[in-house]
Amino acid sequence: MSHRETITVTVQRGSAATGQHMQEFQVPAYESQTVLDVVSWIQQNTDPTLTYRFACRVGMCGSCAMMVNGVPRWTCRTHVKKVLKDQRIDIAPLRNLPVLKDLAVDMDPFFDKWVAAEGRHHPSIGRDAPIPAINPEAAARQVASAGIECINCSICYAACDTVANDPDYLGPAALQRAWTVYNDAKDADRGAILDAVSGKGGCHSCHSMGSCTAYCPNGLDPLSAIAGLKRATTRRFFGGGA
Amino acid sequence: MSRVARAHPLWLAYILHRLSGLLLALFLPFHFLVLSLALHNAARLDAFLTLAEIPVIKLSETALVFLLAVHMFGGLRLMALEWLPWSGAQKTWAASAAAGAVFLSFLFLMRAI
Numbered sequence: 347m348s349h350r351e352t353i354t355v356t357v358q359r360g361s362a363a364t365g366q367h368m369q370e371f372q373v374p375a376y377e378s379q380t381v382l383d384v385v386s387w388i389q390q391n392t393d394p395t396l397t398y399r400f401a402c403r404v405g406m407c408g409s410c411a412m413m414v415n416g417v418p419r420w421t422c423r424t425h426v427k428k429v430l431k432d433q434r435i436d437i438a439p440l441r442n443l444p445v446l447k448d449l450a451v452d453m454d455p456f457f458d459k460w461v462a463a464e465g466r467h468h469p470s471i472g473r474d475a476p477i478p479a480i481n482p483e484a485a486a487r488q489v490a491s492a493g494i495e496c497i498n499c500s501i502c503y504a505a506c507d508t509v510a511n512d513p514d515y516l517g518p519a520a521l522q523r524a525w526t527v528y529n530d531a532k533d534a535d536r537g538a539i540l541d542a543v544s545g546k547g548g549c550h551s552c553h554s555m556g557s558c559t560a561y562c563p564n565g566l567d568p569l570s571a572i573a574g575l576k577r578a579t580t581r582r583f584f585g586g587g588a
Numbered sequence: 589m590s591r592v593a594r595a596h597p598l599w600l601a602y603i604l605h606r607l608s609g610l611l612l613a614l615f616l617p618f619h620f621l622v623l624s625l626a627l628h629n630a631a632r633l634d635a636f637l638t639l640a641e642i643p644v645i646k647l648s649e650t651a652l653v654f655l656l657a658v659h660m661f662g663g664l665r666l667m668a669l670e671w672l673p674w675s676g677a678q679k680t681w682a683a684s685a686a687a688g689a690v691f692l693s694f695l696f697l698m699r700a701i
Binding site: 413415416417441507553554555556557559560569573576577580 | 592598602670
């Protein structure tokens, strides 16, 4: 690909309040170029009013996720070559979240649901007590470890049709976090987690479509985490304990 | 505004399960209506059953067997996914459910014609 070649990039502009429209840009093509590079090029060279969000550019911070050709992706680690169709790319803000402006969405509902799912540490000992040893090979620890690399990018949340259709649904990321904490040997209130995820909008709202697992950029598996919560809440319902 | 891409195997399995369930639910009242003929009007039932020899009806019945089979296998897959320890081969199970349904409905069609 030489510098003279260009890519036609369609970007969704505006917000729900101001009205939204698609705007087309011509962006020079480079040999090695990410979707975030393309968005940055537009903002730096064509339209400085283009609003988007990014920070680390290496797939750690989880802030640059957008819809690319209708698929939620981390744009800093999505190569243009991987998504280019007929020299075109379609970029839009993440689905299922309110659009602030252009490609930046309001992440508050996503993080509010993390809190609502009770995916926080419930201490079992005080800060002055000696740190107990955790066996990394223990079965529960392996299950907990499977979900800890979540970067809160909200790609699973944007991919999920249940989130789209049910405003109360906690979503894959929050439920996976709850399942991770539930399997942590150091957590002292597993009952509180099951309370939080078994109500309306909890794990039983999941229809097992698997879009969360299919699109997670870190290769995590919220689908199986939610299935784990379904089993745990059901076991408790039939008297099996938390 | 943009179209959302969803066509990954488990989403297709999900939508196939939903649509087959919906179509089967729509078929059920008709099914019960025909069954009730056996109790109330045997002559009409026999007359109706001769329709089953028409090729297009046979094809429709094959489609019905496919819907039943794919809904049953899809349901078994979902129950295994949600209630058994995680297996990790969901795409294979989803494909097997569809393949099993195709096999059964094809078997039905071969016996019917």
